[in-house]
Amino acid sequence: MSKIGVFICHCGENISATVDVERVAREVGGMEGVAHAIDYKYMCSDPGQTFIKEAVKKYNLDGVVVGACSPRMHEPTFRRACAEAGLNPYLCEMANLREHCSWVHEKSEETTEKAIDLVKMLVQKVKKNKPLDSIKVPVTKRALVIGGGIAGIQASLDIANTGHKVILVERDPSIGGHMSQLSETFPTLDCSQCILTPRMVEVAQHPNIKLYTYAELESLEGFIGNFTAKIRLKAKSVDYSTCTGCGACIQKCPVKKIPSEFNAGLGTRTAIYVPFPQAVPNKPVIDRVNCNYYKRGACKICEKTCQVGSIQWDREDEIVTEEVGAVVLATGFDVKGADFFPEYGYGKYKDVLTGLQFERMASASGPTFGEIRRPSDGVIPKKIVFIACAGSRDPAKGIPYCSKICCMYTAKHAMLYQHKVHDGESTVFYMDIRAGGKNYEEFVRRAIEEDTVNYVRGRVARVYEKDGKLIVKGVDTLLGGQQVEIEADMVVLATAGVANCGSEQLAQKLHVSYDPYHFFAEAHPKLKPVETNTAGIFLAGACQAPKDIPETVGMASGAAVKVAALFSNDELVREPLVAVVNRLAPPLYSTCVGCFMCETACPYNAIEHEDIRGRDGSLIKTIAKVNEGLCQGCGTCVAFCRSKSIDIQGYTHEQVYAEVMSLLND
Amino acid sequence: MSSNTDFEPKIIAFVCNWCTYAGADLTGTSRLKYATNVKIVRFPCTGRIDFLLLLKSFAQGADGIIVSGCHPNDCHYTSGNFHARRRWIAFRSILDLMGVDIRRIQYSWVSAAEGSKWADLVNHTVADIRSLGPYQEYQKIADYLEKGGYHGED
Amino acid sequence: MKIGFYPGCSLTGSSREYNESVVAVAKALEIDLVELKDWNCCGATAAHSMNEELSLSLPARIMALAEEQGLKEIVVPCAACYNRLKVTQHELEDQPKRNRVAEILQMPYKGDLKIINVLQLLEAYGTENIKARITQPFAHKVACYYGCLLVRPHAILKFDRVEDPQSMDALIQVIGGTTMDWAFKTECCGGGFSVSRTDLVVKLSGNILKDASDRGAEALIVACPMCQSNLDMRRGAINKTLDSPIDIPVIYITQAIGLALGIGAKELGLKRHFVTVEL
């Protein structure tokens, strides 16, 4: 028979004022299997805990119920006390006599009776409790960071600086991401490259960082602390061990008219190229789609130019395998491009640009060396219109969310324009100005007041070309809905920030969830913004939602700390409140029949297939198995299993059944 | 049923740990009062709540049942409540087909911030069940042969 | 090819030429149009701003009739009717609304009727088939004007690209015409304000005509009786507001195709226009 100890707390007078605590202890004390029952003023106090510890030893208790406050408050306290007395902590349960009883009912017979019922319920539960051991998972102390923009750079440096190895994977030939494309940054107008490039160099030189550029994640298997990543190193066609980065090949490459990705299509590049002069690594790759040799089998001019013989024509993609313990996703965002705004003429009229294109144009290293000139005829525009919310906050475009950064960069663009074209006239059409951030509102006010940017509250219906001008038809809703028509020389669209292309496929590879817009989903919108639902995979930057640089850097550092915390122990210790599939003696092995409906029900991909084989190696059956590293203990699988083959520790069938039966049996 | 005013319904509440249990805690810390008829059983998630537990509750003499968890999109485990919602849609439909009184099961979303909603929910449910009277129909079949035995004892 | 046909009021009144050209082209292409029996007004353009039940019940009756008469698909040439039918079908996916309408109509309504406009009919018929029957290529530079009702709201109609539709342009290209990129493809012509606020219609329709004319269009191609009448019938008033009068005609897509198929001007109703059609 069980030997349960019951400890009823007065909580000062919080419980005892409405509940007859002595009667509770007395009545519960008479229950079958209860060896000891007392009440005390403050169970959670030192003397209170000592009562429990002593009783555990004295009565050789195999279960403890504390009738006190909410278990959400003191369950860890009392479980620790039990553990200190040598009782498995998971044999201790709490009955909530305060929040769920004394505080919500008046002093009465019924209130005391309810308290008795609640304690009895937990006594019945605890009789069915089993001693549980914490789950220990070994941790590989190396991190994989996917994406080499500012988020990935920051996360990599922060993790590397805690002394752990980092593998940084970047899809493009250089790290740097969108931040390297920016001209100046709000709200300080400091040059983006000036603050970013030192970080890029630091990444390249850091002894703890292994950098794979021009590489993509092929697959990720495993679970927290124990991932195996396969990374595809795309063929660069250049041997980086000998290449000096002199750039002679680039000078001589005959294919010169390829739209430059780095310049957002405004400039051109060659087929063998480095994306931009400050690239890290500053060595070229050959774009095989556009290279004459790969297209037509002849050319090889770069090979003749190269004095160290670094060109490798028959180089193939390579797959490397890396064991890592944690992953930081920092794959960033993209901007909506052509064909998304037929009404604004983007892609149709050369002088309608995206914000990112304007950014390149305003950049001193850009295609126009920082001068604002119309792509169509090279003329400096005297009238420029900025359209904020181009796509964002527009459910009809499928983007109901706010892209967050556009208000600020549009103000910056208008400001930069006014600084560069003194007699120019700039107009911003906006829905609302969202300038939440340190010095942000002041920055926008400066654009309006000092740089005399004309802000018009209203949306633009259409942009069309007429006699070499772009006619912007919009509305000014502050002046009673007046229609406005502006004959502009250039139009800049603050295009919506969207999930990076391929993010959905990447999410599926990693088993992380994503929102309807393909941004990766955080584990909790408030309290777990850098975690994903897959333990051991963290988020940094705009891959989670559009965000600005300071926020991205903050999030990256946050993710890095999460990784460092995970790496601070050799083993990961987790609460054992996870699901288990029963195992029985042959010939049944388990009552699980392997229908795997639990697999689709599990939000964490914690259900694995386990093959049960006979001595001769033949397959007897395939059953479900819970990966303890991934299971978070929600129990959805348990309620779903028809044959009750899967159960969840801490809330087992027997435990909850006993609770329900106890509550209703009188 | 004329004596309904004297009838104290037995109501059992199945709630998830993260939203409704915490919401009921908040009811306590806010010192809002509600009827003593409801007793809470704590689950990790509404996704864990087995429909058989609801049937067993009626069999054991519950007059009413509350099932409550996180609002859609708020689930601590992201989707346990969505699974639960589907399960309850189907379960309710079966019970209704079989003629079980589905008015006696109150489903609800109560978040950790909705302490007053929990108090309201309990009070309303108690009043509703009180007006429906004891669930004698189900008791009658439960009493035939098997009431009282709790067959999980070691 | 056999298909149901709902002409609607405009096509029997102010836009008889649209009806005539639809029928003539269908005949030439051997499309068997089965006119819906006992049809009623769809309620455009007034009902939906006055009385929701009425605005749903009128189109619902049309659809219920079609279902009753065993039609699976109907073509609705008038953009306003097309719009009202599609929107009603969408609205009636809501069960309470459907119940209410069923109560009013006292007719069964399933809601699975396929409703298409003329452009969709011609697309479904096949551009290759049209091409094969051309006798006189439509060698003109024209501006295709879609207006509002044919493409909006996109969430419900799901027809063509809402801000830059292409289907009519494609048809014109099939019959040998040249289309243009212009700014007023989907701008409003003033619609139902033709009578109550003629001044507005004159302004809005004037803008459309002016841009098309400035870009060298020989004609405007339309698929909506409302647009056609505003751009054609109000031309006198429009021209009064302009420096130089615009004389380009406004013809229906079916008239353009009819010409290419060699159908006579009279049969296509081209004599009925206010602005003389010389194409």
Place this chain on the structure above:
Amino acid sequence: MEKIRERAATLLAEGVVTLVLGYEEGTKRPRPLFCRNSESARKLIFDSRCIHNLAVYLTKKELVGKDRFAVIAPIATLRSIMQLYVENQLSEDKLLVLTVDPSGELRELVTFEDIAGYVEQFELKRGEREQEILSKIDEMSREERWKFWMEEMSHCFKCYACRSACPLCYCSKCVVEVNRPQWINPWPAPLANMEWHINRAMHMVGRCTACGACGDACPVGIPIDLITRKMMEDMAPEFGYIPGQPAKKGNALSTWKLDDREQFIR
């Protein structure tokens, strides 16, 4: 019919399969036949009276063995086979399906894709009996429904023929045999009967293909197949599940949609 016999005999003779599951003439109606050699294939018959759902044997390893086997399957059986496939209970390389299409042609369906494509042509309709009882139930008040089922259930003596006949009841240990805790008492009594049948219906949500085998099997004629059938009909539009055309991943209860509709959660 001759074609089936010939084909079955060939398959067995050539060793393509070691077993052909089909029907032979029984005393009152056709009964299952396990042909293990080409001789016994001569006894095979196939017509509209062959309604016994042979899919129930496919999950029984002791019967079908380890080698490839063939099954003669009318449309209801094909639906069950598809559901079993989705639940990872059948593999393509062990199974060969023979069926006769409405024009009397013998069809061999090798892949599950073939089966799905074939099943797609057939609409699942209510029969006269189903229609009659279900419309009767539809008109009842809740209390009347309770009384109706109580009366019906009072005949149930827990023989579990319904469970044995159902191709989808393939658990190695049924919930009624779970005794820690004993969720449902094994004896026949009003409560235990009610709980068993509600439980069975819940376990069938999104899985039942309305083959009717459980109802046919019930020795006391309780229309239990209508409970699962009604659920199937009600839930299919709700959750987008089509019997015999099941979604590749998961079933109605192990998946969800953000906009699942309900009006009862406060």
